[in-house]
Amino acid sequence: MNASTTTEIQRLVSAEEWQLRVDLAACYRLVALHGWSDLVFTHISARVPGPEHHFLINPYGLMFDEICASNLVKVDQECKKVIDSPYPVNPAGFVIHSSIHEARPDVVCVLHTHTRAGIAVSAQKAGLLPISQQSTFVLGSLAYHDYEGVAFREDEKPRLQADMGGANFLMLRNHGLLTAGKTIPDTFLSMYTFENACQIQIAAQSGGAELTEVHPRIIEGTGHAMKVQTDGLGGRFVWPSLIRKLDRVDPSYKH
Numbered sequence: 152m153n154a155s156t157t158t159e160i161q162r163l164v165s166a167e168e169w170q171l172r173v174d175l176a177a178c179y180r181l182v183a184l185h186g187w188s189d190l191v192f193t194h195i196s197a198r199v200p201g202p203e204h205h206f207l208i209n210p211y212g213l214m215f216d217e218i219c220a221s222n223l224v225k226v227d228q229e230c231k232k233v234i235d236s237p238y239p240v241n242p243a244g245f246v247i248h249s250s251i252h253e254a255r256p257d258v259v260c261v262l263h264t265h266t267r268a269g270i271a272v273s274a275q276k277a278g279l280l281p282i283s284q285q286s287t288f289v290l291g292s293l294a295y296h297d298y299e300g301v302a303f304r305e306d307e308k309p310r311l312q313a314d315m316g317g318a319n320f321l322m323l324r325n326h327g328l329l330t331a332g333k334t335i336p337d338t339f340l341s342m343y344t345f346e347n348a349c350q351i352q353i354a355a356q357s358g359g360a361e362l363t364e365v366h367p368r369i370i371e372g373t374g375h376a377m378k379v380q381t382d383g384l385g386g387r388f389v390w391p392s393l394i395r396k397l398d399r400v401d402p403s404y405k406h
Contacts, residue, residue, distance in 0.1 A: 157406045160221040163234060167200050172220035174335045175207050176404040178262070180397055181339060183215035187346060189265035190214070193327070194241070196248040197260045197335060204228045206252060208245060210238030219406045228253065243303035247323075250308035251315060251331055258331040260338040268349040269328035278322055281365040282355055285348040287373045289341075294318035298325040320345055336386030339393070 161169055175197045182188055182195065191212055199205040207223045208230075209215070225233040230245040248261045272279055278295060279286055296314040299307050315321050319341060321329040328345050332338035355362055397404065 157219075157221040160234070164225075165200075169220065171197055171199065171335075172207060172223050173405050175223060175260070176218050176220045177394060177397055178260070178335050178339050179209060179215045179218040180401070180404045181393055182262070182264070182342075184397070184400065185343070185346075187264045187266050187342070188215040192244075193263050193265050194244045194248060195260065195262045195338075196245070196252070198252055198258070199225065203233075204252075205233050206245075206248070208240060208248070210236065211241040211244070212239060216401070219404050221406060243301065246305065246308065247302050247311065247329070250311050251329075253308070254312040254315070255317075255331060257333060259333055260335045261329065261331050262338045262342050263323075263327060263329045264342065264346065265327040266346055266349070268353050269322075269346060270326065271353050272349040273322050273327060274325050279348060280352055280362065281367075281370060282362050283348055283351045283365075285344050285351060287365055287370045288344050289320050289348050290370050291373050292317075292319040293322065294320070295322050295324060298323065302326075332386065334386060336390035336393075338386070340386035340389055 160172075164172070175195065178195055191214060194208055196206050196208045199207060204227060206226055206228075208226060209218055210222050210224050213222070222236075222238060224236045224238055224240050226240055226245070227233055228249055230240055230242040230249065232240065247263060251258060251261050279289060279293060281287060281290055294315045296311050299310075302311075319331055321331070323329060328342065328349070330338050330341035330345055332341055
């Protein structure tokens with residue numbers, strides 16, 4: 152994206168929306184940096200402030216490490232472009248995101264992945280097991296949604312909404328992982344924890360030994376434990392360090 156395009160988009164949007172674009176582009180780059188992307192086939196969406204129910208989503212066909220603030224596509228609830236863009240959008244990919252944004256006004260960001268570990272655990276009948284510290288932070292707010300094929304049908308939305316309810320973590324059976332949060336940093340940190348919990352589970356199971364599970368009462372106290380660990384800031388506690396790392400690798404996400 153060239154400098155003139157960046158300036159043009161900045162003129163068209165509020166300062167608040169521009170910062171949201173920078174943070175969302177950073178989130179895409181961080182997902183790529185951590186190896187969670189699936190070529191071009193998953194999405195991260197963010198609700199734009201205001202009453203219009205507009206959202207930012209990736210330009211379909213770009214790799215996550217190509218996404219920057221100015222090439223994010225602004226769409227409405229039906230995934231129709233609000234600001235003209237040369238890039239296509241993927242309405243089918245937006246079905247999951249739009250259903251959550253529609254049912255959860257508290258959610259700003261939705262992050263969905265197709266990682267090997269996430270899909271492997273989602274295919275297990277028992278789902279995520281309470282066998283690691285990481286899993287305890289997820290299990291207190293985890294929901295499941297059964298696989299219904301590629302998620303492009305509108306009629307799946309009410310079932311997905313009902314299954315997720317007020318949870319912040321959703322395991323899409325045979326499909327992957329999803330996190331939702333009030334901020335982009337919260338949503339990213341949740342996925343980092345969710346993904347690690349799945350990787351740990353697969354690693355532990357591969358050893359073949361009997362697994363030790365965490366006592367349920369410990370899981371009940373993880374909300375308070377997370378606040379202590381992050382000084383009450385949630386994802387905002389780690390976000391500045393992630394941005395510094397990203398800036399060292401490639402700061403072009405800001406354009």
